[in-house]
Amino acid sequence: MKASAKIVDIILKSERLTLRSFCEDDLQNIYKGLSNKDVIKYYGVSYSSLESSKQQLQWFADLQNQGEGIWWAICAPNGVFYGAIGFNNLSVEHKKIELGFWLLPEFWGKGIIAEAIYLTSAYAFNILNINRIEAFVELENKNSAKALLNSSFNYEGTMMDCEIKNGEFISLMIFARFNTTD
Template identity: 30%
Template sequence: MEKEFPVIETKRIILREVTTEDANDMFNYLSDTDVVKPMGLVPCQTVKDVWDEIKWYKSIYEEGTGIRWGITLKDSGKVIGSCGFLNMLTKHYRAEVGYELSKDYWGKGLASEALEAVVKYGYHHFQLERIEALIEPANLPSQKLVEKQGFRREGLLRHYEFTCGKFDDLYMYSCLKEDLNLI
């Protein structure tokens, strides 16, 4: 029996499951170097590359290791980014949060709105105790975004990932349930 994918609604956006019908919308931002570089990804070259990303979203949900919502505009239903959990370890009540947003929507508070909703969902529905965010030192907007949501920088993980032919240092940020007074 397949569990129903949860939908989260906020003031301006709906977070929902993405499908192959969303691939063209997703290609618009997943093919943008400025959007995917901080994620350690190579820009998508074709819509077929986006299908692989959608398959990954589906696989982590089915395996119970994560969930990735498409960030959609309420007025149009257009997918403008994604936000969700990966590397979820229910045994340890923790997960990593990740997100990206089309450059057309940067600076409008939509990523913050999505992140806040996803973090609250994680604490309430997955009973997470700790949510982590791994962010490249040069990605100041992302650092400001998580800090605004109550995340604290814990330290630098040197050469933590190997992406796009190089080793990346990443800051470890975390937010505990008690940090948000959700106990």
């Protein structure tokens, strides 16, 4: 039997970001991001139609309803959609969770992901009582690796040829950040 914690809808805010739950109105934004060749180059999910993007919206809801994680839409305070960030694979027993994120290309290089990582990490450590946040990044994805390193994550190593994507083996770098508030 899988252990799970109750994860509630929560909005996280900073001066320039609002992280909020996904809703039906985000379907176009999800499609815009997860059909963009630059976004999905190193991402494990992609969609070829607005209709098929509904699967991702449903996955966000199911993940939260099952207590296995939570994802947020990253937005400006005025509602402009930037991307997504969230957690999945929650292990209450081991007090760890996996981080994932993506951003529309027009917002790359502006520190948005670093700020969103800060907000979500604080939530994981202080509210979910997580000890370890881990992230798996494709070896060639230098931008995500840099964002994690700049957000106090440590590089732990690389799993070589550990998954298959588009019929080819890929290698994944492992990053982790630990709760230092104890």
